[in-house]
Amino acid sequence: MFNKKEFIKEETFLNQKVLFVNLKKLNSDAKIEKLPFTIRILLENLLRNFDGNIVNNDHIEYLLNYDPLCKEKIEIPYFPSRILMQDFTGVPFVVDLAAMRDAAKELGKNPETINPVVPVDLIIDHSVQIDYFGTKDSLNLNVKKEYERNSERYQVLKWAQVSFNNFSVIPPNNGICHQVNLEYLSKPIRLSKTNGELFAFPDTVIGTDSHTPMVNGIGVLSWGVGGIEAEAVMLGQPYYMSIPQVIGINLIGKVNPGVTATDLVLNITEFLRKYGVVEKFVEFFGEGMKELSVPDRATISNMSPENGSTVTYFPMDEKTAEYLVLTNRENEAKIMINYTKQNLLFAENWDNVIYSNVLEFDLSNVNPSIAGPSRPHDKIFLSDVKNKFMNILNGKKKKVEITLRGEKLTIEDGSIVIAAITSCTNTSNPKVMLGAVLLAKKAVEYGLQVKPFVKASLAPGSKVVTDYLKKSGLLPYLEALKFHITAYGCTTCIGNSGPLIKEVEDAIDTGGLTVASVLSGNRNFEARIHNKVRTNFLASPILVVAYAIAGRIDINFEDEPLGYDPNGRPVFLQDIWPSNEEIDNLISQVITSNDYKKEYKKVFEGDINWQNLRVKFSSTFQWNENSTYIKKPPYFDNFTLAVDEPSDIKNARILLLLGDSVTTDHISPAGAIRKDYPAGKYLKENGVTVDKFNTYGSRRGNHEVMIRGTFGNVRIKNKLVAPKEGSFTIKFPENKEMFIYDAAMKYMEENIPLVVFAGKEYGTGSSRDWAAKGTVLLGIKAIIAESFERIHRSNLIGMGVLPIQFLPGDNYEKLGIKGDETISIIGINNLYPQKKVKIVAEKPDKNRIEFECVVRLDTEIEVKYFKHGGILPYVLRKFIN
Structure with missing residues (x-):
């Protein structure tokens, strides 16, 4: 019988005595060093939770003797340390648990025994819609509308917050769950008391949103599960999983000037989808990994569902520590370095690791790209977009003349009617966000404008983004192009784009037009963005602004101008594209750890709308038979x-x-x-x-x-x-x-x-x-x-x-x-x-x-x-x- 006590080590972290599972003790014949880092984390999880019953000797042996090809489907129990939710999945969870409490009561049991056993963080980010845009008061108007629509739902969540244990809620108007998770909630190495003893262990998360793997970018092993599975884990069930194959991706080369993290992620998504990584783990290593910042890594990890993998993982290293310090988590950075270097979890000695297969990806081969018209892994090089779109139309274009606010305009196949800077994929990345404001500045200076029929919006992933955009002094240039801050939430990426401009929608119906949206999101499936918009393209925030100015998707930026200045001179994309040096200089000037400290110290408070929601503790929920929002399932x-x-x-x-x-x-x-x-x-x-x-x-x-x-x-x-x-x-x-x-x-x-x-x-x-x-x-x-x-x-x-x-x-x-x-x-x-x-x-x-x-x-x-x-x-x- 395995003796867990033999593998527990005591260490001092930040003047605290801490216990942890010592993987080095198991490293005979360099056995652990041959394991992928994700498998090492799963092994630590099993060792720490070993009880001889749910976790037994066989489970430990399976991972110690990991078969990279996984020729047999072998199941292990897994105990995530946290659960992440957003409000769309959170409301059904609360309703289900309330119904379970009712069932327990009906069977003569104490309903208050039904509680999350594993801590749950719920972030309300999925409900706000873009009803208002293009003005300074768009944000306040959209938030007001959000509460008018959703107060009944939010009261249920607030009831859960006061009536359940281990359940926290971050109120609306704070940011997108995955970005908040990346910037604040995640701690690569967590400290927690077990039976009165302080343990250190890798942070592990499951989430009820498929983009939970975003925090793989800081070495937090996490992935999306069904809301139903998450509920079982919350109530004390282990998450049962098959031991996965792990595909190693050797990153080589350097990213070329003008290539964004969005270009990189669209290329990697296509690359992995073509290879086939469904139900597999993907793990990056190599010299090219050192070229990528944590926001770049997180952008890649976010798209795990689009590339098909369960996780897209970056082991912890110096870049992870730098990001933790930047985001006001200096103590967590020190603990991470100390723990991982002592416990074989620091990103080094890659040559020893045996993967299920190793693929090579050359960063220098990445070119500017977008993806569409309806799948995230259908990458299109920027130079090919016009031809691809014309193929969709079979070379024929329809047009409709409209009058919009007194101006005669033409809406046609390929007209862009939605341009949205949104979603966790890109708004977490300062390079592409600040790149967008730099491009906007140059565009305005050239006298360019966004076409009147484009519904433009900016939905930052956290309030820290707004802080650094304002400090740059360049936000007014985005606003001059109608990209005012409209919300803190997922918005267009999940279909909450709100109504189109009425005259535009009428033109689409009248002419049967195939119009387009362009968004900095991760999803563009059919009818997702808006049911009137048949083609939807994923692009960097920088390109979202550029396409909004062009007003059409069928443009070849290499030889066609975005528009003309007031003197009739053509302005091309290369004329206004910001250089890497400009972006890096701006980042160094406007982003500090104080921004993160300031915003996240008040993240649980909520605005006046949230504070005005009055609820009281009760062991069971009082169902309202007349409600059209909440019903007992x-x-x-x-x-x-x-x-x-x-x-x-x-x-x-x-x-x-x-x-x-x-x-x-x-x-x-x-x-x-x-x-x-x-x-x-x-x-x-x-x-x-x-x-x-x-x-x-x-x-x-x-x-x-x-x-x-x-x-x-x-x-x-x-x-x-x-x-x-x-x-x-x-x-x-x-x-x-x-x-x-x-x-x-x-x-x-x-x-x-x-x-x-x-x-x-x-x-x-x-x-x-x-x-x-x-x-x-x-x-x-x-x-x-x-x-x-x-x-x-x-x-x-x-x-x-x-x-x-x-x-x-x-x-x-x-x-x-x-x-x-x-x-x-x-x-x-x-x-x-x-x-x-x-x-x-x-x-x-x-x-x-x-x-x-x-x-x-x-x-x-x-x-x-x-x-x-x-x-x-x-x-x-x-x-x-």
């Missing part, structure tokens, strides 16, 4: 402690036939609520006027809205109704077209189970728990796809929906499935990981198609979760038994 209705064995699915109907790369943006309700769709009809029936609909994201605490919006994306392509797009299907056997929600309810009345067939990469995108919750509430029992994205597959299991994968080479089209069949799935009893099941598709003429598939329950714990009907019933039974 049905997951624990008729809950019992007994567990029924799952049985075969018989005579199910196909609700949707879907293609490849169906994202959680297609599945999960997001963005604006259409008045003619089921969710809009429900709200109108409940007395809500269209102007008060708000967004799906803001109503995630109301399952009645969310279930009606599941598979409700206006661009979803259900082949049962092709070529029609949107939330429609065919109800069988009547062969009648209906809304997906309406058809699902009809099937439910008839006690007919449902399945969905799909292609490759099902569930790509944000870690939206409602993509799984809505699925189960529609009555869908199984998803049968060619492959699944990691987080969504876990979420489906967490809600008791069975993910099933075709055998290699098979898909529903090859098998001849048309959608009018009844489906039976045989072999669901006696489940075990990756069991093969038989699927029988019976056609209307009684002919049958039979084939085998693999159940994507990959581990024993996933089998347990499924048998219990999901993670939450499983955890609740453990909690109150």
Whole structure:
């Protein structure tokens, strides 16, 4: 039996006696030095939590003798030290926990025993929308509107803050959760008391937002999980994971002048997506890594979901320490250096590490780029953008003449109607933010303006960004180009772009125009940014400003001017592009640790709007039956402690036939609520006027809205109704077209189970728990796809929906499935990981198609979760038994 005490070392950090797990003690034959740094952190986590039961000898041995190729799927328990949430995922979490407290009370148990066991930080950043822009008072007006729309939701979060233990809330109007996590919450090495003794250990985080890996940029091992999985961890469950392959990326060369961190991340995203890193860890090393600042690294790490990996990790080094000092964490920097150098976690001796595979990436090969029109990993070199866009149009352009505030203008295919500096990806990076204000200064000096039909906005990721923009003295130049500060939140990147200029929107409808948005974000999936904008491009903040001035995406910056000065002389992009020296000089002048100290000492206070929300402690939540925002969810209705064995699915109907790369943006309700769709009809029936609909994201605490919006994306392509797009299907056997929600309810009345067939990469995108919750509430029992994205597959299991994968080479089209069949799935009893099941598709003429598939329950714990009907019933039974 492993003896944990033998591997505990005592040390003094900052005049404190501290204990830590001593990896060097295990380093016989340089065994630890051969492990990737991420695997070393997982090993430390197991050693520290060893109890001989949940963490046993086998788990330790698996990692000590790590097989880089991971030929076997081996499961280990993992104990993250923190959980990060934003309000879209946080409200459903609070609602679920409130419902669990109700269930505990109904079973005669003390509801106050239901509490987060692991500390939770919730940052409210996802609700603010860009209703107002282009003026000094835009920020205040948008915040006022935010509270008008969301006070009811915010009261629930404030109730949770006072009624739950281990639960903190950073109020609205402070910044984006990942940037706040990077600049303030994360401490690469944490100190915490366990059984009265102070322990030091690496900070580890799971988050209910897929861009949680951003803090991999400072060596904090973190990744996004489903909200359902996070709830289980909060309540004391370990996070069960398969030991991952780790792909090493050897960075060589230097970044060329004029190339931004955004260019770098778009190129790396494409590079890793092409190689294939889904469900793998990615770890950087090499001399080129020393060329990258922490903000550059964080920009890269942020895009882990887009490149497909679980984490994109930079081991801790001198650059990490420099960033901690800059961000007012000097003590944390000292602890980090001391701990990592003593415990084999400092970035050195890379030559000893054995990775699953090693790829080389040359920084000097990166050229200015954007990505689009609908996927983050579809990189386009800046010089190719015009040709690529014209190919989308098949070489033909449509135009509409409009009058906007007395001025006659032309809106055409390719016109940019949204230009947004936003999102955690780039607003955390001073180089691209200050580069944007420098470009704006030169543009204004040349007499250039942003086109009148462009909706421009600036949403800093934290208030520190505003501080250094103001200190630069250059913010007025951005404002002169209509890039006023509009919010502190995710805004356009998550679809909270607000309405387009009305005359512009009318022109799009009239002419059937294919217009564009350009944003410094990380997501550009179909209908995400705005449902009227068909093409969306990711770019650096510097290029966002440049494109706003040009007013169109189909421009070749190399030989076409951005515009003309008042004397008619052409002004080209190279005329106003800031040099690296200009940017670096400005950074050195305007950013200090005092900025971080000043802003973060008051981050929990909230503004006057937050302080005016009055709530009191109560052990259970007082549900308001008339609320259209918050409703008690049905997951624990008729809950019992007994567990029924799952049985075969018989005579199910196909609700949707879907293609490849169906994202959680297609599945999960997001963005604006259409008045003619089921969710809009429900709200109108409940007395809500269209102007008060708000967004799906803001109503995630109301399952009645969310279930009606599941598979409700206006661009979803259900082949049962092709070529029609949107939330429609065919109800069988009547062969009648209906809304997906309406058809699902009809099937439910008839006690007919449902399945969905799909292609490759099902569930790509944000870690939206409602993509799984809505699925189960529609009555869908199984998803049968060619492959699944990691987080969504876990979420489906967490809600008791069975993910099933075709055998290699098979898909529903090859098998001849048309959608009018009844489906039976045989072999669901006696489940075990990756069991093969038989699927029988019976056609209307009684002919049958039979084939085998693999159940994507990959581990024993996933089998347990499924048998219990999901993670939450499983955890609740453990909690109150």
